Amino acid sequence: MGIAAPATPATAVPEPSDAELLARAAERDQQAFAMLVSRHYRVVYGLVWRLMNGHADAEDVTQATFLKLWSDPAQLRDAGALRGWLCRVGSNLVTDRARRKPMNPLDEAAEVADASPTAEGLMAGAEARAAVDRAIAARPERQKMALSLVHMNGMSNIDAAATMAVSVEALESLLARARRGLKEALVDRKEELLAALADGRE
Amino acid sequence: MTRDVMSDTELDRLLALATVPAVPEGAEARLMARLARAEAGETVVTFKPRQRRLVPWLSALPLAASLACGIYLGAAGFADPYMTTTDTVAAMDDSAAPGLDDVLAISEGSAS
Numbered sequence: 001m002g003i004a005a006p007a008t009p010a011t012a013v014p015e016p017s018d019a020e021l022l023a024r025a026a027e028r029d030q031q032a033f034a035m036l037v038s039r040h041y042r043v044v045y046g047l048v049w050r051l052m053n054g055h056a057d058a059e060d061v062t063q064a065t066f067l068k069l070w071s072d073p074a075q076l077r078d079a080g081a082l083r084g085w086l087c088r089v090g091s092n093l094v095t096d097r098a099r100r101k102p103m104n105p106l107d108e109a110a111e112v113a114d115a116s117p118t119a120e121g122l123m124a125g126a127e128a129r130a131a132v133d134r135a136i137a138a139r140p141e142r143q144k145m146a147l148s149l150v151h152m153n154g155m156s157n158i159d160a161a162a163t164m165a166v167s168v169e170a171l172e173s174l175l176a177r178a179r180r181g182l183k184e185a186l187v188d189r190k191e192e193l194l195a196a197l198a199d200g201r202e
Numbered sequence: 203m204t205r206d207v208m209s210d211t212e213l214d215r216l217l218a219l220a221t222v223p224a225v226p227e228g229a230e231a232r233l234m235a236r237l238a239r240a241e242a243g244e245t246v247v248t249f250k251p252r253q254r255r256l257v258p259w260l261s262a263l264p265l266a267a268s269l270a271c272g273i274y275l276g277a278a279g280f281a282d283p284y285m286t287t288t289d290t291v292a293a294m295d296d297s298a299a300p301g302l303d304d305v306l307a308i309s310e311g312s313a314s
Contacts, residue, residue, distance in 0.1 A: 028241070030234065030237065030238065030241075033234075033237070034230070034234055037230050037233060037234065038230055041225060041229065041230055041233075042225050045223065045225050045229070046222060046223055049223040050223075054221070054223070058223070059226055059229055059232075062229070062233075063229075063232070063233045063236055066233055066237075067233075067236065067237060067240065070237055070240075125219075128216075128219055129219050129220065129221055132216050132217065132219045132220045133220055133221050136220055147217075151217050151220070152220060152222060179210070179213055182213060182216075182217070183207070183208040183213055186208065186213070186216060187207065187208045190208050190212065193216055193219075194212060194215065194216070197215060197216065197219055
């Protein structure tokens with residue numbers, strides 16, 4: 001009877017948790033920090049971009065957010081709340097920057113951010129997208145943040161409320177006001193925008 | 203006239219249109235490079251500017267006083283008796299110094 005070869009264990013190494021990576025980052029492990037960056041950069045950038053109405057400085061602010069974390073990773077006591085912490089720091093930095101240097105209106109920013117091809121069929125869709133972006137940009141900052149976290153980043157109301165350091169009821173109120181404002185802003189062009197949306201999907 | 207309204211579903215469809223910004227290419231690499239620079243910056247030994255000390259000014263004070271004293275004594279003629287003439291060095295005689303008028307005469311050879 002032959003000796004059976006030992007079963008090879010699964011070679012897939014589980015992804016280290018945020019807590020593990022933070023602990024390593026606290027020991028100045030840049031590789032661990034790079035993993036945290038790749039895990040959370042997109043969400044933080046998306047939020048900052050939205051809060052800054054597509055301003056080109058969004059990348060700089062996002063970087064400053066992560067550098068703040070790198071300066072003292074131990075400042076975050078609950079590693080599970082890292083994403084919320086980053087979003088909060090990012091939004092605070094946006095507010096600070098807006099106080100020092102008012103941002104451009106979205107009319108300019110949308111042109112910078114929108115790199116859609118100018119093909120005939122996509123023109124209406126691009127215009128509709130810009131109209132929606134403008135309507136969101138016109139909302140107050142807290143409403144914009146709630147919209148961005150829940151609708152664009154797919155956070156649950158509970159997580160978004162924790163990120164914004166408000167109660168779930170307060171978050172829902174912010175979302176309701178934001179949605180009401182958006183409806184008022186977009187209702188006049190509703191048919192045109194929905195038609196453009198349908199065209200874009202064809 | 204009744205105003206058109208928008209349903210939640212319609213708004214959700216429009217919200218799905220909103221731009222989801224793509225992360226700029228190389229953004230994460232730029233961040234890590236910035237981080238590495240910041241780290242390197244922390245190890246640079248910074249030289250603090252030297253503090254201005256009072257001692258050089260204090261030591262300059264007697265020097266300045268000595269200079270002022272010397273100028274005064276020289277101007278008042280107190281040092282003249284101590285300045286002797288020798289055979290090799292002619293005594294200065296300012297009265298004999300030729301003036302501008304004499305220069306013309308000398309150049310024309312009428313004076314020696």
